[in-house]
Amino acid sequence: MRKSRSRRTIRTVSSAILVITLLVGVGRANAEETVFGKLLKFFDVDVEEAAPAEMVFDIADGAIAENQYTPLLKKLLGSELHFVQKVCNANDAQMKEFQTVGLKLVGQVAAQYEKMQNRNQREWPDARDTITGEFLKLAEKTFDEETANRYQEEVLARREAKKDAALDMMVTILDRKLILSEDQVDEITEKTEQNWEADWDRNMQVYMYDEYSPSPPDSVLDKALNDRQKNVRRGTRNNGRISFGWEQDLGIIPIWGDDGTVLWEVK
Amino acid sequence: MVPRRFSVSLCSGLLLVVLVVGVRPASALDVVMQQNMIDINEQQIVRWVFGNISSEKQAIEMVEDLLELKIDLVRQAIDLSDEQVVALTLAGQGDLHRFLGEYYMLRHGIKLGPMPQDEWQEVWRQVQPMQKRFQAGIYGHSSLLNKTVRSILNDEQWAEYQQLEADRVRRHYRSIVQATIASLEGKCPLTQDQRQQFIDLVMEQAPAREYNGHRYYQMYYVLYQISKIDEEKLKPIFHEREWPIIERARKQGASMAGSLNLEELDEE
Numbered sequence: 203m204r205k206s207r208s209r210r211t212i213r214t215v216s217s218a219i220l221v222i223t224l225l226v227g228v229g230r231a232n233a234e235e236t237v238f239g240k241l242l243k244f245f246d247v248d249v250e251e252a253a254p255a256e257m258v259f260d261i262a263d264g265a266i267a268e269n270q271y272t273p274l275l276k277k278l279l280g281s282e283l284h285f286v287q288k289v290c291n292a293n294d295a296q297m298k299e300f301q302t303v304g305l306k307l308v309g310q311v312a313a314q315y316e317k318m319q320n321r322n323q324r325e326w327p328d329a330r331d332t333i334t335g336e337f338l339k340l341a342e343k344t345f346d347e348e349t350a351n352r353y354q355e356e357v358l359a360r361r362e363a364k365k366d367a368a369l370d371m372m373v374t375i376l377d378r379k380l381i382l383s384e385d386q387v388d389e390i391t392e393k394t395e396q397n398w399e400a401d402w403d404r405n406m407q408v409y410m411y412d413e414y415s416p417s418p419p420d421s422v423l424d425k426a427l428n429d430r431q432k433n434v435r436r437g438t439r440n441n442g443r444i445s446f447g448w449e450q451d452l453g454i455i456p457i458w459g460d461d462g463t464v465l466w467e468v469k
Numbered sequence: 470m471v472p473r474r475f476s477v478s479l480c481s482g483l484l485l486v487v488l489v490v491g492v493r494p495a496s497a498l499d500v501v502m503q504q505n506m507i508d509i510n511e512q513q514i515v516r517w518v519f520g521n522i523s524s525e526k527q528a529i530e531m532v533e534d535l536l537e538l539k540i541d542l543v544r545q546a547i548d549l550s551d552e553q554v555v556a557l558t559l560a561g562q563g564d565l566h567r568f569l570g571e572y573y574m575l576r577h578g579i580k581l582g583p584m585p586q587d588e589w590q591e592v593w594r595q596v597q598p599m600q601k602r603f604q605a606g607i608y609g610h611s612s613l614l615n616k617t618v619r620s621i622l623n624d625e626q627w628a629e630y631q632q633l634e635a636d637r638v639r640r641h642y643r644s645i646v647q648a649t650i651a652s653l654e655g656k657c658p659l660t661q662d663q664r665q666q667f668i669d670l671v672m673e674q675a676p677a678r679e680y681n682g683h684r685y686y687q688m689y690y691v692l693y694q695i696s697k698i699d700e701e702k703l704k705p706i707f708h709e710r711e712w713p714i715i716e717r718a719r720k721q722g723a724s725m726a727g728s729l730n731l732e733e734l735d736e737e
Contacts, residue, residue, distance in 0.1 A: 281655075281656060281657065281658055282658070284658070284708075284710065284711075285658040288660065288708060289660060330655075355661075356660055356661060359660075359661045359664075360654065360658055360659070360664075363647070363651060363654075363661075363664055364651045364654070366647065367644065367647035367648045367650070367651040368648070368651070370640075370643070370644035370647060370648075371644050371645070371647075371648045373644070374640070374641045374644040374645070377637070377640075377641065378606075378641065378679075380538065381535075381538040381539060381541065381542050383541075383545055384545070387640075403651075406648050406649075406651050406652040406655075407652065409648050410684060410685050410687065410688055411684065411685065412604075412684050430534040430537055430538055431534075431538065433530065433531060433534050434531055434534050434535055434538065436521070437519065437520050437521055437522045437527065437528070437531040438520050438521060439520040439521050440521065452655070453652070453654075453655025453656070454655055454656055455655075455656070456652065456653060456655065456656050456714075456717075456718065457652055457688060457689075458689075458692065458717070458718060458721035458722075459721070460656075461713075461717050463656075463713050463714050463717065465656075465657065465710050465711065465714075466710075
C-alpha cells in the first residue's frame with residue numbers, strides 16, 4: 203500500500219514536471235538549438251510561427267519600427283547607400299539625408315512585412331525596389347542633373363542585368379532539355395521578355411533547381427516549339443514554384459552564406 | 470484521499486496526452502512510421518527514372534523524340550545525307566537500348582508492392598544513379614551518338630558542328646555566370662563597368678563548358694572559376710569595401726572543388 207502510494211506520488215510529480223516543462227518549452231524553444239526545439243521539431247510544430255510577434259513601434263515621430271525584419275532590411279539599405287556613394291560620390295551631408303530617408307523606408311517595409319506575416323501572406327513586396335524607387339526621387343532633388351541621371355542609369359542597368367540573367371537562365375534550362383534552334387532561342391527570349399513577370403527574377407537561387415525554376419509562358423512556347431519538343435517538355439519534371447522565404451528573397455544573403463560583412467554601416 | 474490523488478494523477482496524465490496529441494499534427498510521415506512500409510508500383514519506378522511520365526512506352530517515345538532533336542541540332546550546322554541520318558539514328562537507338570537494358574535490369578530487380586523502409590532506401594540508392602544519368606542526358610559526351618557524329622562528318626563539317634556546339638555551350642555558361650554575378654550583386658551592387666569587367670574576366674578564365682553535374686552546383690562552379698582568377702586582375706575591379714565580399718565568395722568557390730566533379734568535366 204505504501205509502495206503503491208509512493209509510486210502514484212512519483213507519477214503525479216513526474217507528469218506535472220513534464221507538463222510544465224512542455225508548456226515552458228513551447229514558449230521558449232528557439233528553433234532546433236534547444237532540447238525543447240528538437241522535441242517540437244519532432245512534433246512538427248513550427249516554432250517561428252508559434253513565437254509571439256515582436257513589438258512594432260510607431261514611426262510617426264521619426265523613430266524606426268524595430269521588429270524581426272529590421273536588421274536584415276538595414277543591411278539591404280546599407281548596400282544601397284554604398285551604391286549611392288559609389289555612383290554619385292555623395293558628401294557626408296547628402297549621405298546622411300539618404301540614410302534618414304532609407305531608415306524610414308526600412309521601418310515602413312518592416313511594418314508591412316509584419317502585417318503580412320500576421321495575415322500569413324507570403325508574397326513579400328520587393329524591399330530593394332521600394333528603397334531604390336525613393337532614392338531615385340531623392341537623387342533628383344539632391345544632386346546635379348548629370349549625377350542624378352548617372353544614378354538613374356546605373357539603378358536601371360542593374361535591374362536590367364538581373365532580369366536578363368534570369369531570362370537567359372530560363373532559356374538555357376529549356377534549351378538543355380529541348381535542344382532549341384538559334385531562331386527559337388531568339389523568339390522565346392524576345393516573347394518571354396515581353397510577357398515578363400516581376401517574380402521571375404526576385405531570387406536567382408531558384409535557377410539552381412531546374413525542376414522548380416520558372417519557365418517561359420505556355421502561350422510563348424506553344425507557338426515557338428515543334429511537336430517533338432512539346433512532347434519532351436510534357437515529360438520533364440516541373441514541381442512548381444519554390445519559396446526560399448523573405449530573407450533569401452531580399453538577396454542580401456549570398457548563396458554561399460553571409461559572413462556579416464557590411465558595405466555601409468547603418469546607424 | 471485516494472480519489473483526490475487518483476483525480477490529480479488522472480488530470481495531469483490527460484493534460485499530457487492532450488498536449489502531446491494536440492501539438493503533433495498527423496502527417497504522411499506518421500503513416501510511414503506507423504506502418505513502416507512503402508508501396509511501390511511500376512509507374513512510380515518509371516517516374517523516378519524518367520520524370521513526369523506514366524509509362525515505359527511514353528518514356529521510350531520521349532527519348533526517341535530527343536534523338537530526333539539531337540540529330541536536328543547537327544542538321545542546324547550541316548546538310549546531312551540520308552546515309553548520315555541513318556547512321557546517327559542507329560547510334561542513338563543503340564544508346565537508348567543500352568540505357569533501357571540497364572533500366573529493365575533495375576526494374577526487374579525491384580519487388581513491387583509494400584516494402585519496408587530500409588529496403589526502399591536500398592532501392593532508392595540504386596534508382597538515383599539512373600535518374601541522374603537520364604537527367605544529364607543519354608546523348609551526352611560519351612554517347613555512341615556523339616562518337617558517331619565525329620566519325621561520319623568530314624573535317625570541315627566537324628569544325629562547323631563544333632562551332633555550333635561551342636556557341637551553344639558558351640551561351641549556356643554565360644547565362645550561369647550572369648546569374649551568379651546577379652546573385653552576388655544582392656549583397657554587393659555593381660556599376661555597369663564593374664559588371665562588364667567582372668563577367669568578361671570570368672568568361673576568359675576558363676573555357677565555357679556545360680556543367681553536367683547536379684544543377685545545384687553550377688553557380689558554385691562559377692564561384693570556383695572566380696577563385697582561380699589572379700587577384701591582381703580581379704581586385705582592381707572592386708571598391709576597397711567590396712573586396713572582402715568577393716574574397717569570401719572566392720574562398721567558398723575554392724572550398725567547393727571537391728563537390729564539383731571536376732575530373733569528369735576535365736574528361737569532357
